[in-house]
Amino acid sequence: MKRLLAVLVALTVWMGVAFAQDGATPAANTLVKPSAAAVKLTPGATVTLPVKLAILPGWHINANPPALDYNIPTKVTIAGAFGVTAGKPKYPAPKKEKFAFEDTELFVWDGPTEVTLPLTASATAVNGTHTLKGTVTYQGCNNEVCVQPTSVPFTVEVTVTGGVEPGAEAVAAAANPDSAVSSEALSDSGAGGAGGAEPSQGFTTAMPEGGENAPPPATGAAQGLQDALGKGGLWWFLALFLGGLALNLTPCVFPMLGITVSIFGARRKEPLPKVLANAVVYVLGICVTYSALGVVAGLTGGLFGQALQNPLVNVGLGLLLVALSLSMFGVYEMQAPTWVLDKVGGANTGSIAGLFVSGLAVGVIAAPCVGPFVVALLAIIAQKGSALFGLQAMFTLSLGLGFPYLFLAAFSSLLQTLPKSGDWMDWVKKFFGVLLASIGLYYALIGVAPKLAAWILPAALMLGGLYLGFMEKSANSRAGFKTLKRVGGTLAVIAGVWFVLQLTTMAARTIVFRPYSEAALQSSLAAGRPVLIDFSANWCVPCHELELQTFPDKAVVAAARDFDAYVVDLTHYDSAEAEGYRKKFGITGVPTIVFVSKSGTEVREARVEGFMGPAEFVKRLGMVAGGR
Numbered sequence: 001m002k003r004l005l006a007v008l009v010a011l012t013v014w015m016g017v018a019f020a021q022d023g024a025t026p027a028a029n030t031l032v033k034p035s036a037a038a039v040k041l042t043p044g045a046t047v048t049l050p051v052k053l054a055i056l057p058g059w060h061i062n063a064n065p066p067a068l069d070y071n072i073p074t075k076v077t078i079a080g081a082f083g084v085t086a087g088k089p090k091y092p093a094p095k096k097e098k099f100a101f102e103d104t105e106l107f108v109w110d111g112p113t114e115v116t117l118p119l120t121a122s123a124t125a126v127n128g129t130h131t132l133k134g135t136v137t138y139q140g141c142n143n144e145v146c147v148q149p150t151s152v153p154f155t156v157e158v159t160v161t162g163g164v165e166p167g168a169e170a171v172a173a174a175a176n177p178d179s180a181v182s183s184e185a186l187s188d189s190g191a192g193g194a195g196g197a198e199p200s201q202g203f204t205t206a207m208p209e210g211g212e213n214a215p216p217p218a219t220g221a222a223q224g225l226q227d228a229l230g231k232g233g234l235w236w237f238l239a240l241f242l243g244g245l246a247l248n249l250t251p252c253v254f255p256m257l258g259i260t261v262s263i264f265g266a267r268r269k270e271p272l273p274k275v276l277a278n279a280v281v282y283v284l285g286i287c288v289t290y291s292a293l294g295v296v297a298g299l300t301g302g303l304f305g306q307a308l309q310n311p312l313v314n315v316g317l318g319l320l321l322v323a324l325s326l327s328m329f330g331v332y333e334m335q336a337p338t339w340v341l342d343k344v345g346g347a348n349t350g351s352i353a354g355l356f357v358s359g360l361a362v363g364v365i366a367a368p369c370v371g372p373f374v375v376a377l378l379a380i381i382a383q384k385g386s387a388l389f390g391l392q393a394m395f396t397l398s399l400g401l402g403f404p405y406l407f408l409a410a411f412s413s414l415l416q417t418l419p420k421s422g423d424w425m426d427w428v429k430k431f432f433g434v435l436l437a438s439i440g441l442y443y444a445l446i447g448v449a450p451k452l453a454a455w456i457l458p459a460a461l462m463l464g465g466l467y468l469g470f471m472e473k474s475a476n477s478r479a480g481f482k483t484l485k486r487v488g489g490t491l492a493v494i495a496g497v498w499f500v501l502q503l504t505t506m507a508a509r510t511i512v513f514r515p516y517s518e519a520a521l522q523s524s525l526a527a528g529r530p531v532l533i534d535f536s537a538n539w540c541v542p543c544h545e546l547e548l549q550t551f552p553d554k555a556v557v558a559a560a561r562d563f564d565a566y567v568v569d570l571t572h573y574d575s576a577e578a579e580g581y582r583k584k585f586g587i588t589g590v591p592t593i594v595f596v597s598k599s600g601t602e603v604r605e606a607r608v609e610g611f612m613g614p615a616e617f618v619k620r621l622g623m624v625a626g627g628r
Contacts (some may be wrong), residue, residue, distance in 0.1 A: 023445035030149040031140035038157035041121040063094030063107035072139040083125030087118035125163040145610035208610035244400020250369035283402030285359020298387035318444030324372035328433030373378025424475035458499035489536030510552040516566035524564035538571040542611040553614035
């Protein structure tokens with residue numbers, strides 16, 4: 001039900017299911033085994049050193065550069081010594097993979113992987129066979145969890161011939177090899193490079209770029225809408241195509257459909273291939289304009305970098321969309337200057353070139369109705385910061401906007417069946433206004449109150465249904481259209497009430513967790529009740545997936561009825577208090593759920609690390625309750 005809710009909220013979301021991790025998690029520093037073959041050098045020469053990374057089957061490491069800012073990239077460094085230095089590594093092309101714990105594709109390496117580094121011997125390189133020390137820093141993951149970032153060492157044998165014999169200066173340099181580390185190592189020294197202490201073993205979900213105080217990720221219904229607006233996917237592009245189709249019903253575009261198709265030669269009984277060719281050229285002009293805007297928005301958005309992770313950016317974007325929605329209600333108009341409209345209107349639409357130019361200018365002519373929606377979409381594209389996504393999104397929208405021209409050109413007889421222009425088109429324009437305002441409010445709440453964002457959909461359905469179905473007076477003189485508005489408004493209100501009931505039920509039907517304390521634990525055990533302890537964090541996406549998908553499940557709630565449930569907040573993961581809990585319970589990452597039997601001992605085989613679906617979680621509960 002929760003996954004269905006997310007799909008209906010977003011209209012464009014495909015929810016994946018992450019399966020639980022079976023068996024023990026291997027130590028973090030055993031996931032990658034680096035090795036390098038011996039090389040020979042002469043003074044002034046450079047050789048390319050391949051460093052082979054053997055990655056444990058079933059696991060992967062992040063590529064360099066990674067797909068997301070907060071992914072920890074794999075880095076290979078070699079400390080220089082004896083007059084031999086290492087240059088900047090050359091990393092292999094990444095492999096794109098989709099994993100259960102992340103909504104977008106990640107750039108990873110798995111299996112045998114090779115990184116190359118140039119080794120250069122200076123004019124004063126010391127003769128002999130020397131051992132250079134290297135380090136591979138990485139974070140390993142499987143399809144459920146990510147291990148804690150770690151570093152593993154390796155060595156490379158370098159034989160120098162034709163250099164200087166070992167002397168006092170050479171020996172001194174050899175005794176302090178870190179004085180000649182590579183430029184790559186120096187540039188990374190401020191970000192926890194290879195020289196840091198070895199972290200503890202096990203798995204962890206890394207904190208986001210913004211640190212432990214970053215806002216929590218949107219979950220459930222809110223996450224569905226956020227995925228739809230920002231991450232793309234088949235349903236997202238289908239929604240964009242349908243949105244482009246619907247924009248043709250606005251008062252700035254619809255009256256021009258018949259006239260434009262007539263220009264193609266449809267009403268002059270021109271041969272069908274010629275009519276279709278003219279229509280294709282016209283639509284191509286539309287696609288070029290919008291696709292170019294999408295690419296520019298994607299490139300421009302990428303310049304904001306870390307600023308886009310600031311919650312205030314979401315608030316600003318939300319307010320922008322709300323402001324744009326006011327244009328759809330007639331508060332103001334996004335109108336191109338008159339001289340621009342005159343220039344566009346003067347294009348020779350009788351030629352192929354004229355048709356193409358007219359297609360290019362459709363956005364200018366239709367700006368009062370189409371402009372706010374397009375600008376809102378461009379703002380979303382800019383937030384994502386991907387030129388490819390911008391191209392895909394705007395090209396899809398333009399195809400929807402241009403499809404009626406192709407269809408009517410192929411079936412010109414349908415021109416006579418188009419409904420007459422009228423004030424019903426104002427209703428369509430206001431429908432887009434409600435849509436933009438709802439999306440804007442959603443984004444604003446994501447920035448300041450993420451848990452409230454899920455309520456935007458039912459509010460939009462109920463309030464929008466009442467307004468568009470019963471309060472908005474456009475085309476009420478048309479009995480058929482008025483009835484259609486009433487029916488649509490009623491269905492929207494009913495759907496909104498249904499969503500409210502679902503969200504309320506989800507909030508009420510879940511395992512009830514209390515803050516953990518040693519006294520509370522001992523009280524539960526004294527009462528003869530088994531205990532489950534949820535170690536979670538505000539920045540942990542799999543933790544929120546458990547909260548939204550697993551804990552509210554009917555079977556899980558029933559199976560956990562005899563348990564006392566406690567939660568330990570590890571949001572401040574490196575604090576003294578959190579470290580104490582981690583050491584006491586052997587917690588190496590979140591989410592981790594520890595089960596304690598009535599006798600006061602942990603049922604280790606039931607421990608959950610990472611996301612786990614309801615069915616398997618019920619089995620773990622039964623394992624503890626049954627005393628196995």
